[in-house]
Amino acid sequence: MTIGGRYFALGDVHGCATALAALLDALPLRPGDVVIPLGDLVDRGPDSRGVLDRLIRFEADFPRVELIPLRGNHEIMMREARGGVEERRRWLECGGDATLGSYAPLGRGASLKDVPAEHWTFLNERLHAYHESDDCLFVHANLYPDLPLAEQPDFMLYWEFCHEPPPPHQSGKRMICGHTRQRSGLPRVMENAVCIDTGACKGGWLTGLCAETGEVWQADERGRVRTLWLDEI
Structure with missing residues (x-):
């Protein structure tokens, strides 16, 4: 990354x-x-295949943007669905049925065998547990405040909701997370965290946040786009 790069x-x-x-x-x-x-790139919405296709070709679309x-947790469930009947049933009940539908060739029922190898490679090899910048901690779900990122258990990183404002993390950095859907369609701004799961697959918005400036962009499945600032919320 070049000096001066921003985090979205x-x-x-x-x-x-x-x-x-x-x-x-x-x-x-x-x-x-x-x-x-x-995280939670897949499941529930109409075109998980299209989402993964777009991210796989991201570098070609946006040269020199990392x-x-x-x-x-939904990527975890999709991967585990290959392991057995019970794992597959759990995934399908949590939105995996919509994901399979996006792989259905010529309208027929799809199976996990219809998922292209490059999609499994992306799910298995390209995804990270977390990321840390100079000012922020980026995670899917939540964090224990008294543990460094490398020691966080999977339960917190992928599954634990952030319904209550978290205490400050030991690093002093702000947590930026998803996973906990904000029914208002707006990011939830807390003293030590921002949650930007704004219900894209539930008739809400998909949110993009510039961590440095606090500017917010949102888009929905009708292709509409709006902008705002965290300090306006």
Whole structure:
């Protein structure tokens, strides 16, 4: 990353490929910037296949902009669905049925065998547990305040909701997370954290946040885009 690059966090996409495309087009990305999708890229929304396709070709679309995608609990469930009947049932009940539908060739029922190898490679090898910048901690779900990132248990990183304002992290850095849906359609701004899961797959918005400036871009599945600032919320 070049000096002066900015960090753009993206909330839970959940298969909303139209909203993702509109948001990426709206972000004022320039060489040296970093884009961090916070996980839950798949499930529930109409086009998880399209979401993964777009992220796989991200570097071609945005040369010299770094992509650091995080792992969410839905990526974990999709990967585990290959392990057995019970794991597959759990995933399907949590939105995996919509994901499979996006891989259905010529309208017929799809199976996990229809997921391209490059998508499994992306899910298995490209996703990160967290990311840390000079000022922020980027995670999917939540953090224990008294543990460094490398010691956080999977339960906190991927599954634990952030319903209550968290205490300050030992690093002194602000947490930027997703996972906990904000029914208002707006990011939740707390003293030590910002949650940017704004319900893209539930008729809400997909949020992009510039961590340095506090500027927010939002897009929905109709392709509409709006902008605001964290200090306006």
